[in-house]
Amino acid sequence: MQIKVNGRPLEIAATLTVEGLLEQLGYQDHFVAVAVNETCIPRRSYGEHRLGERDTIEILAPMAGG
Amino acid sequence: MWTLADRQLNSRLLLGTARYPSPQILQEAIAASGAEVITVSLRRESAQENRDHRFWEYLKASRAHILPNTAGCASVKEAVTTAHMARDLFDTNWIKLEVIGNDETLQPDPFATVEAARILAADGFEVFPYTTEDLIVAEKLAAVGCRIVMPWGAPIGSGQGLRHLEALKTLRQRLPHLTLIVDAGIGKPSHAAEALEIGFDAVLLNTAVSLARLPVMMAAAFKHAVAAGRLAYEAGAMQASSRAQASSPTVGRPFWHEDTF
Numbered sequence A: 001m002q003i004k005v006n007g008r009p010l011e012i013a014a015t016l017t018v019e020g021l022l023e024q025l026g027y028q029d030h031f032v033a034v035a036v037n038e039t040c041i042p043r044r045s046y047g048e049h050r051l052g053e054r055d056t057i058e059i060l061a062p063m064a065g066g
Numbered sequence B: 001m002w003t004l005a006d007r008q009l010n011s012r013l014l015l016g017t018a019r020y021p022s023p024q025i026l027q028e029a030i031a032a033s034g035a036e037v038i039t040v041s042l043r044r045e046s047a048q049e050n051r052d053h054r055f056w057e058y059l060k061a062s063r064a065h066i067l068p069n070t071a072g073c074a075s076v077k078e079a080v081t082t083a084h085m086a087r088d089l090f091d092t093n094w095i096k097l098e099v100i101g102n103d104e105t106l107q108p109d110p111f112a113t114v115e116a117a118r119i120l121a122a123d124g125f126e127v128f129p130y131t132t133e134d135l136i137v138a139e140k141l142a143a144v145g146c147r148i149v150m151p152w153g154a155p156i157g158s159g160q161g162l163r164h165l166e167a168l169k170t171l172r173q174r175l176p177h178l179t180l181i182v183d184a185g186i187g188k189p190s191h192a193a194e195a196l197e198i199g200f201d202a203v204l205l206n207t208a209v210s211l212a213r214l215p216v217m218m219a220a221a222f223k224h225a226v227a228a229g230r231l232a233y234e235a236g237a238m239q240a241s242s243r244a245q246a247s248s249p250t251v252g253r254p255f256w257h258e259d260t261f
Helices: A018-024 B023-033 B054-062 B076-090 B110-122 B135-143 B165-174 B189-197 B215-235
Strands: A002-005 A008-011 A033-036 A039-041 A056-064 B002-004 B007-009 B013-016 B037-044 B065-068 B094-097 B100-102 B126-131 B148-151 B179-183 B202-205
Touching: A018 A033, A018 A056, A033 B076, A039 B076, A056 B054, A056 B076, B013 B023, B013 B215, B023 B054, B023 B215, B037 B054, B037 B076, B065 B076, B065 B094, B076 B094, B076 B110, B094 B110, B110 B126, B110 B135, B126 B135, B126 B179, B135 B148, B135 B165, B148 B165, B165 B179, B189 B202, B189 B215, B202 B215
Parallel strands: A002 A056, B013 B037, B013 B202, B037 B065, B094 B126, B126 B148, B148 B179, B179 B202
Antiparallel strands: A002 A008, A033 A039, A033 A056, A056 B037, B002 B007
């Protein structure tokens, strides 16, 4: 199924969780926060939250800021 | 010592972490500034970009409190979601709320800022809202649960200083129980000192340090300016006068004589 990650389309397996997506993208050790369809997914829920068709995912990391 | 939200701090300088020549200079500037609160933003992670992950390691090493921001957000929904993500990532309920209303001037959208602040304060966040010097907006922010309000001195990154000094003084006079922090527009240590002299609790600045020729030295300059401004506020400045008044006593001054023998 198709989702969008940080604005880019991505084809994934239908059973993927947030945790699985982070692993697939190589982010499992990255210090990131995740939102699905503009709702924050708490870290403790990564393993349970299943992604759905046409979900939009934001994966954010700390950056310099004022 | 002073209290910001529920934390005891020594420094009244909050420092941004953007646009430094290197992570090393950022780290040295934080140390030289004495700042105990530093701001960070959240941006999209990308495996394609070879991002310098030492940035976060340096910030952690500084041991400063992290104040995440919602910079770049243009709507209530974006800001609220970003705040939730920041809370999850940094394990803090502090959030510097920025909802930008104009991409050119980087002016905050006061209506969206108040609405986002209402939602976040009700959800347990300690909201640090970036706003203008408008008194009514500040009052609305307080009414929805903000204990801290951060009016701009001038547009972000402009370095113009306190453009509307009288309006900032009015905020201080009318809102004595709020923590007031000048956020944005400060370009020189004298600007920061002025904000503290009129009774603001602290200043938040970034580019005035990071774009200085010698950022670490400028960070130290701001440290002293903020301390001096606060001392001056507590000491109570004299009233300005339109007329000269001799400071040396006139009695017994030398070479004085009557016009006539």
